Amino acid sequence: MSRPLPPRGLLARLRAPDFPWWLVALAGLGLGAGGWIASQAGLRQTIAILAGGLVTTLEVTALGFAGALALGFLIALAGRARLRWLRNLARLYVEIVRGVPVLVLLFWIAFAGVPAAVAGWNGLTAPLREAGLLPELLVRDVSLLMRGVLALVVAYSAFIAEIVRAGLESVPPGQREAASALGLSRLQRLRLVVLPQAIRTVLPPLGNDLVSMVKDSSLVSVLGVADITQMGKVYASGSFRFFETYSVTAFLYLLLTVPLSLAARALERRLRR
Numbered sequence: 001m002s003r004p005l006p007p008r009g010l011l012a013r014l015r016a017p018d019f020p021w022w023l024v025a026l027a028g029l030g031l032g033a034g035g036w037i038a039s040q041a042g043l044r045q046t047i048a049i050l051a052g053g054l055v056t057t058l059e060v061t062a063l064g065f066a067g068a069l070a071l072g073f074l075i076a077l078a079g080r081a082r083l084r085w086l087r088n089l090a091r092l093y094v095e096i097v098r099g100v101p102v103l104v105l106l107f108w109i110a111f112a113g114v115p116a117a118v119a120g121w122n123g124l125t126a127p128l129r130e131a132g133l134l135p136e137l138l139v140r141d142v143s144l145l146m147r148g149v150l151a152l153v154v155a156y157s158a159f160i161a162e163i164v165r166a167g168l169e170s171v172p173p174g175q176r177e178a179a180s181a182l183g184l185s186r187l188q189r190l191r192l193v194v195l196p197q198a199i200r201t202v203l204p205p206l207g208n209d210l211v212s213m214v215k216d217s218s219l220v221s222v223l224g225v226a227d228i229t230q231m232g233k234v235y236a237s238g239s240f241r242f243f244e245t246y247s248v249t250a251f252l253y254l255l256l257t258v259p260l261s262l263a264a265r266a267l268e269r270r271l272r273r
């Protein structure tokens with residue numbers, strides 16, 4: 001005897017134990033906040049001013065995540081290399097970077113690492129500069145925005161390296177052995193067999209890291225970079241409208257992070273199927 005199909009009406013969906021009531025509440029709060037902002041002339045002015053830092057926030061996030069993804073992938077491969085010194089070097093990098101707060105790392109790279117790198121570059125290229133082939137590089141030539149991006153790249157590359165390493169190790173050893181038996185080289189095994197299977201494992205946590213980077217991009221405001229947070233700090237200190245300014249700041253970040261979080265959840269459910 002066949003089992004009856006579950007009801008598919010709207011009421012049945014609302015009664016389902018996994019119905020996302022939290023999403024309904026979040027949408028209601030978002031609509032309420034949007035209506036409150038639209039109804040107040042002062043808030044409309046605030047959001048217009050803070051929106052000027054939206055492009056900078058997106059730029060910092062995009063550059064930082066792309067760089068961290070590339071560097072983290074290389075570190076993960078180094079951590080699985082045949083050379084023992086390379087594996088230990090990758091492990092050392094991950095442990096040091098993960099043990100330092102992002103804000104401290106940001107200050108160190110901006111005010112210690114970049115000046116040291118500029119001095120080292122000038123020392124290495126001294127003969128070329130004396131011959132007039134290269135100009136002297138100054139610390140001020142490296143913008144504060146790029147220093148902030150570099151700090152985010154270094155900080156997040158360590159976490160992404162661990163995610164990629166776990167994804168690579170999740171592929172059963174029999175897959176590599178079968179690929180090796182077919183005569184594939186090490187690079188072909190990685191590209192054709194391991195990576196396609198590891199991607200399904202690493203994509204959801206990488207989506208979460210992207211959401212985290214959107215939020216941590218606000219740290220570049222301590223360097224004076226004109227992102228959303230910095231624009232909010234400047235406007236609030238001049239207008240003394242702290243409640244309205246930081247409420248709008250939080251609203252703008254939620255507009256960026258919530259859709260990314262929902263996309264990450266949807267991708268995770270799709271990969272599970």
